[in-house]
Amino acid sequence: MSHIDNIPSTPGKFKMDKSPYIHHRLRWHSSSIAKLTFWSFIFLGLILVFFFRSPSTAPSSTSPSSDLSRRSLRTNSWGGPTWEKRVKSSAKIRSRNGISVLVTGAAGFVGTHVSAALKRRGDGVLGLDNFNDYYDPSLKRARQALLERTGVFIVEGDINDMALLKKLFDIVQFTHVMHLAAQAGVRYAMENPSSYVHSNIAGLVSVLEVCKSVNPQPAIVWASSSSVYGLNTKVPFSEKDRTDQPASLYAATKKAGEEIAHTYNHIYGLSLTGLRFFTVYGPWGRPDMAYFFFTRDILKGKSIPIFEAANHGTVARDFTYVDDIVKGCLAALDTAEKSTGSGGKKKGAAQLRVFNLGNTSPVPVSDLVSILERLLKVKAKRLIMKLPRNGDVQFTHANISLAQRELGYKPTTDLQTGLKKFVRWYLSYYGSGKKSAQ
Numbered sequence: 001m002s003h004i005d006n007i008p009s010t011p012g013k014f015k016m017d018k019s020p021y022i023h024h025r026l027r028w029h030s031s032s033i034a035k036l037t038f039w040s041f042i043f044l045g046l047i048l049v050f051f052f053r054s055p056s057t058a059p060s061s062t063s064p065s066s067d068l069s070r071r072s073l074r075t076n077s078w079g080g081p082t083w084e085k086r087v088k089s090s091a092k093i094r095s096r097n098g099i100s101v102l103v104t105g106a107a108g109f110v111g112t113h114v115s116a117a118l119k120r121r122g123d124g125v126l127g128l129d130n131f132n133d134y135y136d137p138s139l140k141r142a143r144q145a146l147l148e149r150t151g152v153f154i155v156e157g158d159i160n161d162m163a164l165l166k167k168l169f170d171i172v173q174f175t176h177v178m179h180l181a182a183q184a185g186v187r188y189a190m191e192n193p194s195s196y197v198h199s200n201i202a203g204l205v206s207v208l209e210v211c212k213s214v215n216p217q218p219a220i221v222w223a224s225s226s227s228v229y230g231l232n233t234k235v236p237f238s239e240k241d242r243t244d245q246p247a248s249l250y251a252a253t254k255k256a257g258e259e260i261a262h263t264y265n266h267i268y269g270l271s272l273t274g275l276r277f278f279t280v281y282g283p284w285g286r287p288d289m290a291y292f293f294f295t296r297d298i299l300k301g302k303s304i305p306i307f308e309a310a311n312h313g314t315v316a317r318d319f320t321y322v323d324d325i326v327k328g329c330l331a332a333l334d335t336a337e338k339s340t341g342s343g344g345k346k347k348g349a350a351q352l353r354v355f356n357l358g359n360t361s362p363v364p365v366s367d368l369v370s371i372l373e374r375l376l377k378v379k380a381k382r383l384i385m386k387l388p389r390n391g392d393v394q395f396t397h398a399n400i401s402l403a404q405r406e407l408g409y410k411p412t413t414d415l416q417t418g419l420k421k422f423v424r425w426y427l428s429y430y431g432s433g434k435k436s437a438q
């Protein structure tokens, strides 16, 4: 059973507090005008104090494009004694030999599962997430509520906000950073390319810049992607295979991330481990992924596009269940060696690793649909389509022997079992049709 399966999946129903609304008739006596003027000044003063107090509410010096600012750099508020207390309490190590981890993208799919697992074993965990609207933010809020119940606080902010990152390191001496914040999705990269550069390149650099300059430097584990194998045809994909033919901008930004990791390891002695995730699925998953929106659309009676390659070639993925991925992430954190530098200076060679985390048994997308049909007891309206030229590759298949050897990684959940858990979660979260994923 998933470690967060047993937590009620219904999103918190937020009751809006109705403010006491009392109607007064204003009588325009001179005393009332004086009072009104007095209170107006007080109110104005409060607004000014509010704006000058918090550093994060000042306009960002990087001035992102309007689309990015809408999606991620909203006026997040942070700072203040209550906020710092929450940060400290969430990051506090509660077990012997525990670690203290900053999890970026903590309200994301993998981030939520990893944060919950770390907290459960007594590690200190602080989340960071910008709650952007790439997909329904209410799902991210529900994940946040779930984590809050386990004692994980998610700071609302962007990884590009270096002042915020520095502040977090001022408050907590993180031993590790689990960097999962990213712009995910292969096909969306053609719609919004700059969001990939913003999160997966600029955001990664800002995280590494802060990590290299703090003392002690944390060890960093971060999410790369199976998509870096791109047009590689040698199967199963091994870490030694070529990754210089990305098929999407998403893949190119993850590949760039791996090169950037090399640079920060080389110059600053940061301990860096990149994990190439293979199509991760499961409860609390991402609605932009095929298994998720296929479920929604099958239940709605809508047709689902199933891609096939040229000459009716099968499109397949090495679908990997989220609990297996979580085990891989925790093992990567536990085996990460310390960074060697301090205060921006390298003191010696540091660890640099890359691992495949897959299931190592690819399944055709049409078989995924058959499993969903059986679990949902609804026949899908299949629309077979030619694999569009928008970044998708025909198949993925992980060779996991390196992760097996170094991390003790051993996936145990097959697609049928994992999807059963997903469908159970989906139905309890959204209901069987009335309320459905957007």
Ligand SMILES: O=C(O)[C@H]1O[C@H](OP(=O)(O)OP(=O)(O)OC[C@H]2O[C@@H](n3ccc(=O)[nH]c3=O)[C@H](O)[C@@H]2O)[C@H](O)[C@@H](O)[C@@H]1O
Residues within 6 Å of the ligand: 184, 185, 186, 224, 225, 226, 227, 277, 278, 279, 280, 288, 289, 290, 291, 305, 306, 307, 315, 316, 317, 365, 392, 394, 396
């Ligand atoms: O392994 C990875 O690195 C990547 O896995 C997924 O990317 P993808 O495998 O493309 O996952 P889906 O978008 O859920 O697609 C799964 C399969 O369904 C197929 N598909 C997708 C959409 C659709 O309408 N029809 C369809 O047949 C795709 O071609 C693919 O073979 C994630 O979305 C990426 O963020 C992640 O980095």
